[in-house]
Amino acid sequence: MSFKTISSQLAAQLDKDLMGPEIGFTLEQLMELAGLSVAEAVLKEFPYSKSRKSQVLVVAGPGNNGGDGLVCARHLALFGFNPVVFYPKRSSRTQFYGQLVNQLKFFQIPVLDGDDDWAQYLNPNETLCVVDAIFGFSFKPPVREPFGSILQQLRQVQDQLPIVSVDIPTGWDVDEGPVEPNCIIPKVLVSLTVPKPCARKIESLETQHYVGGRFVPRSFANKYGFEPFAYENASQVVKLAPE
Numbered sequence: 001m002s003f004k005t006i007s008s009q010l011a012a013q014l015d016k017d018l019m020g021p022e023i024g025f026t027l028e029q030l031m032e033l034a035g036l037s038v039a040e041a042v043l044k045e046f047p048y049s050k051s052r053k054s055q056v057l058v059v060a061g062p063g064n065n066g067g068d069g070l071v072c073a074r075h076l077a078l079f080g081f082n083p084v085v086f087y088p089k090r091s092s093r094t095q096f097y098g099q100l101v102n103q104l105k106f107f108q109i110p111v112l113d114g115d116d117d118w119a120q121y122l123n124p125n126e127t128l129c130v131v132d133a134i135f136g137f138s139f140k141p142p143v144r145e146p147f148g149s150i151l152q153q154l155r156q157v158q159d160q161l162p163i164v165s166v167d168i169p170t171g172w173d174v175d176e177g178p179v180e181p182n183c184i185i186p187k188v189l190v191s192l193t194v195p196k197p198c199a200r201k202i203e204s205l206e207t208q209h210y211v212g213g214r215f216v217p218r219s220f221a222n223k224y225g226f227e228p229f230a231y232e233n234a235s236q237v238v239k240l241a242p243e
């Protein structure tokens with residue numbers, strides 16, 4: 001396997017390091033770059049064109065993975081797509097999520113909550129892809145509602161409606177991969193900063209693998225045991241060659 005991975009524990013440690021006193025990134029900075037990188041991966045895999053449908057459904061979870069989705073939706077709108085955000089569980093953990101929702105309203109991007117009819121957007125004739133920003137590296141199985149039934153509905157349409165997973169395919173064990181039955185299989189995985197071990201379980205024929213979250217220098221990458229990824233020019237994502 002040509003790409004290095006780091007465990008979920010080390011990923012959380014890397015996150016803490018980046019936002020610690022020495023380096024001092026804010027969560028908002030990292031989330032902005034993470035969300036932008038996912039939007040760029042969507043643009044590369046599903047090029048937006050005047051004629052083709054351009055609706056993208058972003059399903060956002062209650063944590064920072066969800067926050068990445070809220071940021072991604074805003075950049076998708078700027079890229080010319082028509083995003084719709086389904087945000088069923090809004091944790092009031094940080095007031096920043098509320099600001100991200102205000103920005104979506106500012107862009108007139110619909111933000112659906114738990115009792116809206118979100119499934120109407122699972123129509124492959126209207127929607128280009130679904131961004132899975134439900135859970136990232138803090139997912140602990142088994143899935144708790146309402147996300148179990150949400151994942152079931154995504155699984156049912158995934159062959160017609162491609163899923164783009166942010167950092168971790170939701171429902172997969174971060175280190176072991178799809179251990180639970182009936183996991184989703186994303187068409188695109190955008191690993192953030194560095195792939196986690198579950199990324200080894202994607203099948204390159206089925207899933208295109210990008211790395212995004214371009215915010216660490218070589219020295220920091222090496223400290224965590226990986227080489228910086230070969231981003232081109234100003235691009236915020238790099239596509240990893242299929243194995």
Ligand SMILES: NC(=O)C1=CN([C@@H]2O[C@H](COP(=O)(O)OP(=O)(O)OC[C@H]3O[C@@H](n4cnc5c(N)ncnc54)[C@H](OP(=O)(O)O)[C@@H]3O)[C@@H](O)[C@H]2O)[C@@H](O)CC1
Nearest residue numbers: 030031062063064065135136137138139140142143144167
């Ligand atoms: N440097 C980086 O890499 C950057 C990382 N970033 C992003 O942060 C992500 C990690 O974010 P995170 O730590 O907030 O956790 P995340 O995965 O969103 O989920 C936690 C939430 O899910 C919930 N939950 C958990 N299990 C559940 C279950 N079975 N069933 C139901 N609910 C469950 C849990 O609820 P709780 O268990 O607390 O009640 C909590 O609310 C990371 O993957 C990347 O995308 C970028 O933003 C910035 C740069």
Ligand SMILES: [K+]
Nearest residue numbers: 132135166168
């Ligand atoms: K995800």
